Amino acid sequence: MKISEINTLNDIQEYEKSSNLKRDLEKLVSPLKFEVDSSEELLKLIITLKCKWSDLMIGPFVSEQQEYIYYLTKLEGKQRNKALGITDQHYEDKALANKWKKSLAQKVASDKGGCDQAMKVLLSIYEVLVDDDFGDDDE
Incomplete structure (x- = not known):
């Protein structure tokens, strides 16, 4: 089991069967130090690190916001649509398209630390x- 796969107290116990979690975590965040007195505190630390420490993050992006900004500003066509979750239903259902737009707009809006260019593309x-x-081929 990897530290990045720990999500519960049971996972901590499983990890501890084969290795020393505190020691492994200290190596990972060195030279930073941490103090925890219980498995619950250790779990909270791991969850926080999974959100903020790049070595524990899943995927190449530092945040969901940066991921969507990348999709909107660097990808095109079918590849971009697939990454953004656009389906044929979005073309057929305006309410679904509007819901999709609002959801992404909250993630990439410049007033939320996003990007104006991504918002324009969105x-x-x-x-x-x-x-x-x-x-429509009639016109």
């Missing part, structure tokens, strides 16, 4: 999703 994608004339 809004342009949304406009395509709700455009009634999109794909």
